[in-house]
Amino acid sequence: MTYQETIEWMFKQLPMYQTQGASAFKKDLTNTLLLAKHLNNPENGFKSVHVAGTNGKGSVSNMLASILQEAGYKVGLYTSPHLKDFRERIKINGQDISKEFVMDFMDKNKPFFEASQLSFFEMTVGLAFDYFTKERVDVAIIETGMGGRLDSTNIVTPLVSVITNIGFDHIQFLGDTLEKIAFEKAGIIKNNVPVVIGEYTPETKTVFENKAKEMQSDIIFALDEDFPVYDSDLTGDYQKQNRKTVLATVNVLKHYFDINEEALVNGLLNVVKNTGFMGRWQVIHQNPTAFCDSAHNSHGLKIVLNQIAQQKFKDLRIVFGVVNDKDLTEILPLMPKNAIYYFCKPNVMRGLDAKILQERFLDYDLKGEVYSSVTDAYKNALTDADKTDFIYVGGSTFVVAEIL
DSSP: OOHHHHHHHHHHHSOOHHHHGGGGOOSSSHHHHHHHHHTTOGGGSSOEEEEEOSSSHHHHHHHHHHHHHHTTOOEEEEOSOOSSOGGGGEEETTEEOOHHHHHHHHHHHHHHHHHHTOOHHHHHHHHHHHHHHHTTOSEEEEEOSSOSTTOTTTTOOOSEEEEOOOOSOSHHHHOSSHHHHHHHHGGGOOTTOOEEEOOOOHHHHHHHHHHHHHTTOOEEEGGGSOOOOOOOSOOOTTHHHHHHHHHHHHHHHTTTSOOOHHHHHHHHHTHHHHHOOOSSSEEEETTTEEEEOOOOSHHHHHHHHHHHHTSOOSOEEEEEOOBTTOOHHHHGGGSOTTOEEEEOOOSSTTBOOHHHHHHHHHTTTOOEEEOSSHHHHHHHHHHHOOTTOEEEEESSHHHHHHHO
């Protein structure tokens, strides 16, 4: 198969949370363990950092990778979802995995994948771990998918586990209380492996402390630590806490790697250049100013919308689309009443019809027009805008992906 045929086969033939939602969710790690055995347990072939959480996983993972790269190490980075190309999920020192490696891996293992009915995510994790082992990375930063305890990545034994924060997202899978969601994320805490907690609430702190005690793991609460303030090219307000989480993690990693102050400073300043990270409070147009951000739940959107409110502009124009299993009751009360909305449907199976989205927004007196696509909505926002207006594109990672 060509690269394109390989990717299409992966997307179409097998369940994948990104496009199918609930049908792709697995209740245990049986398949992943089978896959690991089939591949000769590549998860044991490299040192790792394991990152879970509701928001900030991608930012924390990319910052850590950037710092370790600046310190001179060969760094694997596994994240999801991708924005433009599947290969963005698997990188070494900022370079996407090659098409040839993807094709060869899939070609060689396809009979096993089909016989075992592996999910898209399981196959991709196997691909990443096999790649990192064969390329002999010094360390790999491994981001979980949706949860933690049952996540396919949860077969690694890392140097340090990281849990960024807990918010309400994917509640149909992870639970409908912060404690239940925290329990799922805390499933990445391993025996005698230190864990860094980014943010916590009284409900989630107890869950983390109990799990760390059970696993005899040292626990570090980044929120309570006092760190110097470092500048970063990731300028979203939510990155302030993510940076603290990164600094607490780096303190643990210094036991294993030589990370000096220069690597720390340059790593935080050059995340985008070093790793190719996109879609986080990213400028996409000037005069009028347009930003995109992939925040897609109330926890993340609240911070983004507060940051927008601090900008200077005449009119605020919001290009917005979501997937059909998004809980809009959490999001709608946060959306600004004075904005002009451009409703659109992301081009994925799970995309919510823009007309339905418009109707839901109208219930909260939030008004705007429906557009045939994300790009059509964005183009119209640019055409309508005065040079002093502010345009925000968001609601879903898929919406952001279509305009980058």
